[in-house]
Amino acid sequence: MTTTVNPPTPEQQQGIGTRLRHGREAIAQRWHDAPRWVRWAALVALIAFFYALPNKEFYQYLGPIPTTGSNFTQVLFTVSIYVLLAVGLNIVVGFAGLLDLGYFGFFAVGAYTVAVLTSPSSNLKTLWPWLLVVPIAIALTMVSGVMLGTPTLRLRGDYLALVTLGFAEMIRIAAVSSDFLKGQRGFNQIPHPPGKYADGKPFFGVLDARPYYWLVLTLIILVVIGVRNLTHSRVGRAWISIREDEDAAQLMGVPTFKFKLWAFASGAAIAGLAGALFAGKQNFVNSQNFELLNSIIILAAVILGGSGNIVGAIVGGGLVAYMIERFRGIELFGVELYEYRFLFFGLVLVVMMIFRPQGLIPNRRRAAEFKDRRKEVIVGE
Amino acid sequence: MLLEIDDVSLLYGRIQALHGISLTVGEGEIVALIGANGAGKSTTMRAISGIRPIASGAIRFEGEDISKLRADLRVRRGLCQAPEGRGIFPGMTVLENLDMGAYTRRDRAGIAQDLNRVLELFPRLAERRKQAGGTLSGGEQQMLAVGRALMSRPKLLLLDEPSMGLAPMLIQQIFSIITEINEQGTTILLVEQNAQQALARAHRAYVLETGRIVKSGTGAELLHDPSVKEAYLGVA
Numbered sequence: 001m002t003t004t005v006n007p008p009t010p011e012q013q014q015g016i017g018t019r020l021r022h023g024r025e026a027i028a029q030r031w032h033d034a035p036r037w038v039r040w041a042a043l044v045a046l047i048a049f050f051y052a053l054p055n056k057e058f059y060q061y062l063g064p065i066p067t068t069g070s071n072f073t074q075v076l077f078t079v080s081i082y083v084l085l086a087v088g089l090n091i092v093v094g095f096a097g098l099l100d101l102g103y104f105g106f107f108a109v110g111a112y113t114v115a116v117l118t119s120p121s122s123n124l125k126t127l128w129p130w131l132l133v134v135p136i137a138i139a140l141t142m143v144s145g146v147m148l149g150t151p152t153l154r155l156r157g158d159y160l161a162l163v164t165l166g167f168a169e170m171i172r173i174a175a176v177s178s179d180f181l182k183g184q185r186g187f188n189q190i191p192h193p194p195g196k197y198a199d200g201k202p203f204f205g206v207l208d209a210r211p212y213y214w215l216v217l218t219l220i221i222l223v224v225i226g227v228r229n230l231t232h233s234r235v236g237r238a239w240i241s242i243r244e245d246e247d248a249a250q251l252m253g254v255p256t257f258k259f260k261l262w263a264f265a266s267g268a269a270i271a272g273l274a275g276a277l278f279a280g281k282q283n284f285v286n287s288q289n290f291e292l293l294n295s296i297i298i299l300a301a302v303i304l305g306g307s308g309n310i311v312g313a314i315v316g317g318g319l320v321a322y323m324i325e326r327f328r329g330i331e332l333f334g335v336e337l338y339e340y341r342f343l344f345f346g347l348v349l350v351v352m353m354i355f356r357p358q359g360l361i362p363n364r365r366r367a368a369e370f371k372d373r374r375k376e377v378i379v380g381e
Numbered sequence: 382m383l384l385e386i387d388d389v390s391l392l393y394g395r396i397q398a399l400h401g402i403s404l405t406v407g408e409g410e411i412v413a414l415i416g417a418n419g420a421g422k423s424t425t426m427r428a429i430s431g432i433r434p435i436a437s438g439a440i441r442f443e444g445e446d447i448s449k450l451r452a453d454l455r456v457r458r459g460l461c462q463a464p465e466g467r468g469i470f471p472g473m474t475v476l477e478n479l480d481m482g483a484y485t486r487r488d489r490a491g492i493a494q495d496l497n498r499v500l501e502l503f504p505r506l507a508e509r510r511k512q513a514g515g516t517l518s519g520g521e522q523q524m525l526a527v528g529r530a531l532m533s534r535p536k537l538l539l540l541d542e543p544s545m546g547l548a549p550m551l552i553q554q555i556f557s558i559i560t561e562i563n564e565q566g567t568t569i570l571l572v573e574q575n576a577q578q579a580l581a582r583a584h585r586a587y588v589l590e591t592g593r594i595v596k597s598g599t600g601a602e603l604l605h606d607p608s609v610k611e612a613y614l615g616v617a
């Protein structure tokens with residue numbers, strides 16, 4: 001059965017929020033009503049824009065958008081990694097409704113797998129090429145996801161949140177203190193992805209971040225296509241049913257545990273891929289790359305964007321990562337705005353929770369679910 | 382017997398909610414399970430559906446012990462429940478909700494046929510097929526829950542308080558539909574606080590009190606039983 005647009009329901013209260021929502025709905029409606037070719041053209045233009053973005057010849061005309069405090073191309077790479085992570089976490093939190101507080105832990109597993117198997121600093125001295133290790137990194141993150149999920153996803157409630165939080169912290173501590181993972185000293189000379197220009201210069205070099213950004217952008221597009229197909233399949237229906245009412249899903253014959261594990265492990269795999277890309281670009285990986293707060297930032301991004309919606313996750317991930325970087329080099333009362341970044345996101349999240357819990361670009365279903373839950377609260381009083 | 386519950390006990394942590402209950406449901410019957418609030422009716426339903434493990438005893442469906450079977454596999458065997466409080470998917474449309482009812486099935490033609498049947502049984506749902514489940518009225522949600530359960534084409538339909546919170550007219554309507562579904566060949570185990578209606582419609586019934594079956598008989602027998610009358614029918 002295909003999804004269809006609901007007729008907009010008449011709203012009793014008229015606040016700014018309501019009017020904003022109507023505005024957004026009007027845009028969404030116009031988007032849906034537009035002919036197919038217009039939508040395709042717009043999408044192609046948007047994608048072309050993002051491919052062109054890291055070129056100085058292009059972004060110099062974009063006014064205040066390019067960052068001032070750091071190299072814009074590098075920033076774009078960081079932002080693209082966050083977008084990929086947000087798309088992955090959105091499967092876990094947004095589609096299946098599982099609260100994963102340690103998502104960045106899987107990113108770390110991916111990055112460290114690459115580091116350990118490719119770097120000359122590693123005790124293993126395997127020195128494998130990057131491309132060979134990427135599938136291993138993805139597989140290993142997936143396995144760690146399954147190992148973490150198998151005991152916890154059978155239980156209801158907040159166990160998963162606690163266990164994932166613990167997992168990320170465990171990985172971080174292992175990274176800081178174990179000799180195998182090299183702590184602060186880290187791994188250097190991690191090889192780059194393969195590929196050469198016609199003149200023999202490597203495509204993926206040290207200085208130019210653009211090729212890495214393009215690679216991640218391409219992978220984001222592929223992952224989004226995959227995720228979209230998945231959500232329109234039986235798997236997606238199962239995830240949504242679990243998120244909306246797990247008991248009811250079970251009563252309809254959905255093997256809930258299996259699908260939760262699937263969501264959790266696919267999300268983990270995407271984080272593993274992101275970690276492997278990060279390691280391949282950075283050349284150097286150490287324990288400082290994996291602070292706990294990163295998990296929270298990605299979660300905040302997904303919620304901000306509108307969890308359960310792929311576009312929302314992309315916008316949220318992009319916006320959050322970009323804002324953080326945009327704050328660099330801007331001073332307010334003699335302090336770099338960057339120092340206030342967590343205060344800022346805390347505030348944004350609180351404001352969002354109050355006025356727009358469904359996120360900036362919510363999923364239509366999610367909006368109905370939130371309404372439903374609000375009703376429950378009122379009835380329960 | 383289609384369903385046999387044999388000396389089943391169930392615990393919520395240290396609280397024992399069911400104390401060795403036994404009941405049976407035969408092919409083609411409507412069996413009612415009545416009792417006060419908190420007696421353990423929904424708990425019994427959860428045990429049958431498998432969303433709560435039982436502590437002891439056995440649940441047999443078509444002669445086979447299903448006590449240890451996963452909930453989703455029980456649905457595949459032909460057990461489907463419309464849960465208490467409806468449990469519909471609020472963000473899915475009416476049609477998507479009904480489609481979820483057929484989640485375990487692959488026979489497209491059969492599903493389409495059953496969809497038509499459900500929409501015929503509940504014309505209100507047909508009118509609102511594109512509307513999000515969460516925006517339906519209480520009565521409509523109740524119908525959706527029953528319709529959705531029917532979409533699995535169950536051998537045994539479990540209904541947990543389908544009349545809860547409905548206006549008297551709608552209660553009448555939902556009970557007639559229950560009878561109709563039964564006459565079309567579906568066996569029904571019906572949990573109700575609305576004892577009057579349930580006993581009038583049921584072939585047989587059980588009375589549950591604090592996790593124990595205290596009485597059983599045909600619907601008519603219990604309807605005229607003085608103690609049942611006093612406790613559940615509001616007449617002295």
Ligand SMILES: Nc1ncnc2c1ncn2[C@@H]1O[C@H](COP(=O)(O)OP(=O)(O)O)[C@@H](O)[C@H]1O
Binds near residue numbers: 393416419420421423
């Ligand atoms: N999830 C639960 N955890 C603990 N106790 C529960 C739970 N659900 C129900 N109970 C208890 O089990 C008993 C039976 O509840 P229930 O089966 O819902 O009754 P009924 O459906 O007949 O109203 C009640 O005492 C109730 O408080």
Ligand SMILES: [Mg+2]
Binds near residue numbers: 419422423424465
């Ligand atoms: Mg109950």
